[in-house]
Amino acid sequence: MSILTNIIKLFHSVKDQNLKWHLANQGDQAKLKHGRVLAEKALEAELKKKSVQLEHDISLLRTKHDAELSMFKTKCRQDVKDYKQYLAALDQLKASIQASYTHLPEAVAFTIHHHAKYLLNKMWEAEDFEQKMQHEMQLIRFMTTVHEDARLHLEGETTDNLPERTLNLIGRE
Amino acid sequence: MIIRISLLLVLASLPVFLLAELLLWLAVPGLPTVLTTLAMATLLSGFAALIIAGLWDVGKIIVRSALDYFSAKQRMQRRLWFVQARQDQVKRLFYFKTRQIKYFNELSRKRLLKLNNRKHIRSLSKAIDKELLSIKTKLPGTTYQQLQQDHARYRNRQDIEALLTLQQKISTLV
Numbered sequence: 001m002s003i004l005t006n007i008i009k010l011f012h013s014v015k016d017q018n019l020k021w022h023l024a025n026q027g028d029q030a031k032l033k034h035g036r037v038l039a040e041k042a043l044e045a046e047l048k049k050k051s052v053q054l055e056h057d058i059s060l061l062r063t064k065h066d067a068e069l070s071m072f073k074t075k076c077r078q079d080v081k082d083y084k085q086y087l088a089a090l091d092q093l094k095a096s097i098q099a100s101y102t103h104l105p106e107a108v109a110f111t112i113h114h115h116a117k118y119l120l121n122k123m124w125e126a127e128d129f130e131q132k133m134q135h136e137m138q139l140i141r142f143m144t145t146v147h148e149d150a151r152l153h154l155e156g157e158t159t160d161n162l163p164e165r166t167l168n169l170i171g172r173e
Numbered sequence: 174m175i176i177r178i179s180l181l182l183v184l185a186s187l188p189v190f191l192l193a194e195l196l197l198w199l200a201v202p203g204l205p206t207v208l209t210t211l212a213m214a215t216l217l218s219g220f221a222a223l224i225i226a227g228l229w230d231v232g233k234i235i236v237r238s239a240l241d242y243f244s245a246k247q248r249m250q251r252r253l254w255f256v257q258a259r260q261d262q263v264k265r266l267f268y269f270k271t272r273q274i275k276y277f278n279e280l281s282r283k284r285l286l287k288l289n290n291r292k293h294i295r296s297l298s299k300a301i302d303k304e305l306l307s308i309k310t311k312l313p314g315t316t317y318q319q320l321q322q323d324h325a326r327y328r329n330r331q332d333i334e335a336l337l338t339l340q341q342k343i344s345t346l347v
Contacts, residue, residue: 003185007178014174040246047249054256058263065267072271076278083282087289094293106300107340110293114333121286 083124090116093146097163100150108162115170116142145169175226182219186212290331297336298328304343312346 022029094113098104119142123135149163158164189212197205241247301324309317320343327335 007181010181011178040244044246044249047246047253051249051253051256054253054260058256058260061260061263065263065270069267069270069274073274076274080278080281080285084285087285091289105340105344106297107337107344110297111337113293117286117289124282 083120086120087117089143090120093143097146097150097166100154101161101163103161104163108167111170112146112163112166116146142166142169175222179219179222179226182215182222186215186219189215290333294328294331294333294336297340298324301336301340301343304340308343308346316346 090113093116094109097112098109116139119135119139123132123139126132126135146163146166149158149166152158153160153163189208193205193208193212196208305317305320305324312320320339323339324336327339
């Protein structure tokens, strides 16, 4: 019986303590709760602001990407067109050298043309600008030499049967 | 609090069990059965209190986390993550689109080069044919045939180096 009374007493004392603690700390508790709610609200608002900002950024990014892509596409198309023109120019080069040296073997003309194409591809595939410029200069020099050879032979200033300067250049490179 | 109570109940049941055992040993009739039942009830109520408190706590935790999951803050956080993922996706898409354009551009350039190569190989091959025909009478039949076969093979393979070597070989034969 006394055990039961003890238990009940213990229960009551604990309850009393609890109540007292609650009474003493009511203000603090309310403040804490209020603070927590406020902080949560602030966080929520901040998150919302962030996501709205991000959405805006995405739409800007999309527009920017679209513009860049269309520009890039145009540039690529122009690149292919340029390449086509270069190929036509090289064909022209071959035709002109064949027209000047009437007895030029096809294999020599082919070699000259092939070398020019090799230079063109090297220029096209170069990664950095410096290298590209270097290869372009090389190609231009080669084309000039070929034209010069053709011109000299056509004007009768040389009696060589082959465009020696061009062939020397190929040999050197 | 609950743990303290249930522990007290369990501890209280132990002396009652011991008392019941002692009474049984002393052969007191009737009382041990009642005491054993009482001790068992105390023990079981201690355990039951513990289990009920545990279940109650688990339930509370479940409800709280469910509420937290659907709270405005968490929803906003998830929304932010979603938008961030979409931004990453947009960036990735741009990168791959650029790669795709580059790839198709390169492909059309290669196609142009291939067409051009074919055209010039054809003219070189014609020249070789002509040269071969012109020296046909000066060559033994098997050599001529062999050269012609080589020529056809190299032309089909579009092998520029081999065609040039073949042309040189024919020139030296003359």
